[in-house]
Amino acid sequence: MYVTHLECPKCKSIFNHRKVVQLCQNCAAPLLVRYDLKKIKNKFCKKKLKYRSYNLWRYKEFLPIEDEKNIVSLGEVITPLLKLKNFGSMLGFEQLYLKDEGLNPGGSFKSRGAAVGISKAKELGVKSFAMPTNGNAGAAWAIYGAKAGIEAHIVMPKNAPLITQNECAVVGAKLYLVDGLINDAGKIVAKAIHQYGIMDASTLKEPYRIEGKKTMGLEIVEQFGWKVPDVILYPTGGGVGLIGIYKALLELRKIGIIDTLPRLVAVQAQNCAPIVEACKNKQKESVFWENAKTVAFGITVPKALGDFLVLEAIYKTEGTAVDVSDEEILKYQFLLAKNEGLFICPEGAATVAAAYKLLKNGWIKPKERVVLLNTGSGLKYPDTIRADFLLLKSDNSIKI
Numbered sequence: 001m002y003v004t005h006l007e008c009p010k011c012k013s014i015f016n017h018r019k020v021v022q023l024c025q026n027c028a029a030p031l032l033v034r035y036d037l038k039k040i041k042n043k044f045c046k047k048k049l050k051y052r053s054y055n056l057w058r059y060k061e062f063l064p065i066e067d068e069k070n071i072v073s074l075g076e077v078i079t080p081l082l083k084l085k086n087f088g089s090m091l092g093f094e095q096l097y098l099k100d101e102g103l104n105p106g107g108s109f110k111s112r113g114a115a116v117g118i119s120k121a122k123e124l125g126v127k128s129f130a131m132p133t134n135g136n137a138g139a140a141w142a143i144y145g146a147k148a149g150i151e152a153h154i155v156m157p158k159n160a161p162l163i164t165q166n167e168c169a170v171v172g173a174k175l176y177l178v179d180g181l182i183n184d185a186g187k188i189v190a191k192a193i194h195q196y197g198i199m200d201a202s203t204l205k206e207p208y209r210i211e212g213k214k215t216m217g218l219e220i221v222e223q224f225g226w227k228v229p230d231v232i233l234y235p236t237g238g239g240v241g242l243i244g245i246y247k248a249l250l251e252l253r254k255i256g257i258i259d260t261l262p263r264l265v266a267v268q269a270q271n272c273a274p275i276v277e278a279c280k281n282k283q284k285e286s287v288f289w290e291n292a293k294t295v296a297f298g299i300t301v302p303k304a305l306g307d308f309l310v311l312e313a314i315y316k317t318e319g320t321a322v323d324v325s326d327e328e329i330l331k332y333q334f335l336l337a338k339n340e341g342l343f344i345c346p347e348g349a350a351t352v353a354a355a356y357k358l359l360k361n362g363w364i365k366p367k368e369r370v371v372l373l374n375t376g377s378g379l380k381y382p383d384t385i386r387a388d389f390l391l392l393k394s395d396n397s398i399k400i
């Protein structure tokens with residue numbers, strides 16, 4: 001294992017990675033896992049990967065697990081990177097790709113964060129954890145928690161997709177529903193943590209979830225033959241996926257595997273777009289978004305703890321942030337399914353709509369290699385299709 005320490009990206013304080021540490025004890029910012037990249041540079045060999053398991057654990061040099069016995073696995077896969085030939089050329093792209101995270105255990109990319117987060121929690125001797133969630137993260141941590149024998153306390157908005165509530169229930173997690181948003185769920189978790197002394201697995205309040213999500217970035221680069229695409233679009237709520245992909249790219253650059261970075265794009269819903277707003281004004285942090293509401297439930301995050309890291313990733317890669325309406329989300333979810341046979345989640349559909357917007361306004365060039373992150377399976381959101389059906393009935397002539 002090549003981890004050297006945990007580091008605060010704000011005040012640069014350093015913490016011991018062999019203990020459960022949550023936020024920076026000086027300034028309460030999220031902590032990042034740091035590796036001995038020189039050593040990795042000497043040891044890591046692309047060719048060796050050929051002999052490794054075809055899942056995220058193949059990148060073990062870049063992961064924080066000390067003893068492989070602690071790995072908790074539910075059969076993670078390297079998710080497919082699909083070229084959208086039909087739909088891409090209909091829209092005017094020459095090289096449009098979609099990375100389909102819907103094939104992960106639990107049907108969303110949240111299982112990457114949970115696989116690494118739970119494995120590390122097990123390694124550190126954690127017995128129980130609590131977390132607020134919009135659904136998928138709670139479900140993923142609950143199922144991996146069940147496999148690891150770690151008790152899960154999950155707090156989610158009562159409007160979160162029913163299937164994610166059921167996933168928590170079926171594996172025996174303690175599930176609490178709140179009449180509010182993820183931030184309200186967070187307040188309840190904060191109280192419980194304080195009272196019962198259990199680990200806080202809230203987004204970015206423990207450093208290992210990012211490491212799991214980082215593997216999306218490693219995979220994309222490997223899948224392109226150790227080259228980077230021009231643009232990556234990511235549906236952004238808490239932004240951990242984007243922060244993780246950026247961290248992966250920086251680590252790969254530091255060890256000399258890549259030399260340029262793709263432009264990173266945060267995609268949000270029109271009625272919950274704090275990062276887009278902050279990006280417009282070139283701000284370093286976002287402002288709490290009042291009355292957040294979108295069909296893309298996983299990205300209903302009015303104010304993210306790691307907003308400054310998301311914005312840094314955008315600015316440093318010359319990326320941008322784009323918002324799309326619920327109507328566009330549902331329209332592109334339907335059109336992609338119809339033309340490519342892919343039933344993606346509304347969050348993923350938001351990236352399709354955003355990519356097309358950026359192509360039309362010239363920010364993306366037709367020749368550029370563009371990757372959309374579909375963060376979950378459409379099968380987890382059967383109701384969005386009923387809504388779309390109604391939409392289509394009122395306007396049967398949908399054209400691009």
Ligand SMILES: *Cc1c(COP(=O)(O)O)cnc(C)c1O
Pocket residue numbers: 108110134136137235236237238239240241242298299345347348375376
């Ligand atoms: C959680 C979630 C997101 C947002 O992920 P972050 O990395 O926290 O921004 C996007 N899509 C789906 C399906 C999710 O469950």
Ligand SMILES: [Zn+2]
Pocket residue numbers: 008009010011012013024025026027028029
């Ligand atoms: Zn700090």
